[in-house]
Amino acid sequence: MPHIHSVAVFCGASLGASPAFRTAAEALGRGIARARWRLVYGGGQMGLMGVMANAALAEGGAVVGVIPDFLQRQEVVHGEVSELVVTASMHSRKRGIFDRADAFVSLPGGLGTLDETIEIITWRQLRLHDKPILLCNVMGSAGPLVAAVEQAVAQGFARPAVRDLFEVHEGVAAVLARLAALHAPAAGTSERL
Numbered sequence: 001m002p003h004i005h006s007v008a009v010f011c012g013a014s015l016g017a018s019p020a021f022r023t024a025a026e027a028l029g030r031g032i033a034r035a036r037w038r039l040v041y042g043g044g045q046m047g048l049m050g051v052m053a054n055a056a057l058a059e060g061g062a063v064v065g066v067i068p069d070f071l072q073r074q075e076v077v078h079g080e081v082s083e084l085v086v087t088a089s090m091h092s093r094k095r096g097i098f099d100r101a102d103a104f105v106s107l108p109g110g111l112g113t114l115d116e117t118i119e120i121i122t123w124r125q126l127r128l129h130d131k132p133i134l135l136c137n138v139m140g141s142a143g144p145l146v147a148a149v150e151q152a153v154a155q156g157f158a159r160p161a162v163r164d165l166f167e168v169h170e171g172v173a174a175v176l177a178r179l180a181a182l183h184a185p186a187a188g189t190s191e192r193l
Ligand code: AMP
Pocket: 011, 012, 013, 014, 042, 044, 071, 075, 090, 109, 110, 111, 112, 113, 114, 115, 116
């Protein structure tokens, strides 16, 4: 299998309470661009999303933003991405991000980030895709999601094998190193999403 070419990142449309989150978003955007991977994300210029996209663009990276029409104004669409894809709905946005990526990284964020991260994991649980999913732990940010999965396993609602659907890495450098080592299925659609 080939190395990855395109990385989708889910992250907050806010900056969060600690400067460590901003630092992580900058480092990830920069690292993705330097590795010559294409960055795919939600297309906004707010919060960690904007910080990450700007860092990638500053390194001359290719950045694709996928944003639903109704959110264009609300989330202040990023005006300088390499490619902006405007979708009709949130569902087609998620689909658009999915189709263009061959690996996913989840940075700290709010409910939107949680939703996107859980959904991409559940799609893998349903065998709708086999693309790698990396949670980037920044100051314990991945803890609650991992705890929720562990609780589901402990209570008999999920098989222990669900732990293998995603990886948790400590900080951005570890995530970038893992991405570089990955051999992933090529970006592409799944008929059954
Ligand atoms: P947040 O993590 O809440 O700051 O949101 C990060 C990104 O997720 C933003 O681009 C939001 O538009 C998006 N988002 C928010 N709610 C949802 C949702 N229910 N489903 C998918 N994406 C969402």
